[in-house]
Amino acid sequence: MGRVQVTGLGEGAGLDMAVAPARSQRVYPLVAHWAPGFDAGQWTDALMRLAERPDDALAIDVHLPYCATHCLYCGCDVTVTHDDAEIDRYLDALQREMALATRHLGTRREVARLHLGGGTPNHLSDAQLRRLMATIRRHFRVLPDSCLSIECDPRRCSEAQFATLRELGFAHVQFGMADLDPTVQRAAGRLQSLALVRDAIAMARRARFDAVQVELVCGLPQQTFTGLDRTLAQLLRLGADRIALWRYEHAPAQRWSQCAIDREALPDAAMRTALWRHAADTITAAGYEWIGCDLFVLEDDELAVARERHELRVNCLGYLTLPTDHVLAFGRGRISDVADTLVASEPSLPRWQGLLAEGRWPLVRGCRRSDAERARRDAIRDLVCELELRSDVAARGLEREYHQLAALAERGWVESLGDRLVVTREGHYHLAGMCRVLGDATGWAGLVQ
Secondary structure (H helix, E strand, C coil), X not given: CCCCCHHHCCCCXXXXXXXXXXXXXXXXXXXXXXXXXXXXXXXXXXXXXXXXXXXCCEEEEEEEXXXXXXXXXCCCCCEECCCXXXXXXXXXXXXXXXXXXXXXXXXXXXXXXXXXXXCCHHHCCHHHHHHHHHHHHHHEEEEEEEEEEEEECHHHCCHHHHHXXXXXXXXXXEEEEECCCHHHHXXXXXXXXXXXXXXXXXXXXXXXXXXXXXXEEECCCCCCHHHHHHXXXXXXXXCCCEEEEEECCCCCCCCHHHHHCCHHHCCCHHHHHHHHHHHHHHHHHCCEXXXXXXXXXXXXXXXXXXXXXXXXXXXXXEEECCCCCEEEXXXXXXXXXXXXXXXXXXXXXXXXXXXXXXXXXXXEEEEECCHHHHHHHHHHHHHHHHCEEEHHHHXXXXXXXXXXXXXXXXXXXXXXXXXXEEECHHHHCCHHHHHHHHHHHHCCCCCCC
């Protein structure tokens, strides 16, 4: 692996993440470095190894790639449809994929965390959501204290839908919002009023959801400090439990919908960084605790309490309060991480459905973590969750990287306390860049929401 230059981590350098980052950006090592044509037998072996460890916590990630409309700035690979039959066929394939997995893992395995991601999961009808949950419960044990979360579009919410979701066990909701400035909304292709977002949050409160998260995006077209300040003031009055602060990355070659965005209307790199820092400062000044790279929670939130107790954990689904090292993902283009074996499923919807119809694993690539890669992943997790890095990581093959990070004390980004490095407030703005150092030449090794 090539040498990482700390000098490349200056103000605004390489710290941007795509909106709704793909799973390939949220695991280590990156999908780009996995071997194509991964032997499906190796994946079967990983599931069987997990079956022999029944006490290991398991998380389930279900991808529902359907939306009513396609927002121009979105970084997700979604399908716009209003055809219930098409979604029903997707649910048929999900059922086959779960049956294939539990054939080797065993049925009724306990699930500590379940997440429905999108796309827009609440684009499904109540009947489809009920059917999906019945399928999941047929193959896995979802306990009363399991954490169930779902991503929702405020424009698709209703009182009846929230009642259904709560009945099905969901207690955490993540609302996409982007920005509340009408000028930015028109330029980014996502129109939704403040009243609509307020109503969606109120409905979730009345349905007794435990945690409501709202997502804000910095770096969108036509975004200014004046407009962002108005959005922040409105957002903070909404009283969300959690705020995710994303950075927009303009990559129209990879995300076709972004071709419709006027490049001239986009803030430049320095402006994107300044907007993001300003938003982070405003949110923390309002009393939110900064978790990891880009999540802000109220001080009594379970994630803030877990961090205080040194019990905060993270995986490719985000932050959690209990160790869940195994993530089993279902749906097209999703990534599973089980028993140190990672696999990516077929991103093409027809091919994904076709392989499952033949009773075959819909895998396109994968890898098995080495000891060195496991050490890097663990170090990144410590840095993100604890905002510190113990010096004993040097003995696990990370001596060069530890010294590179220690050198950041000259910039005021870290403080050396002898046996560990502690990230300072200034360093917190550059936490993603520090993770890159630990990820070495393989690039972003985020493990963050």
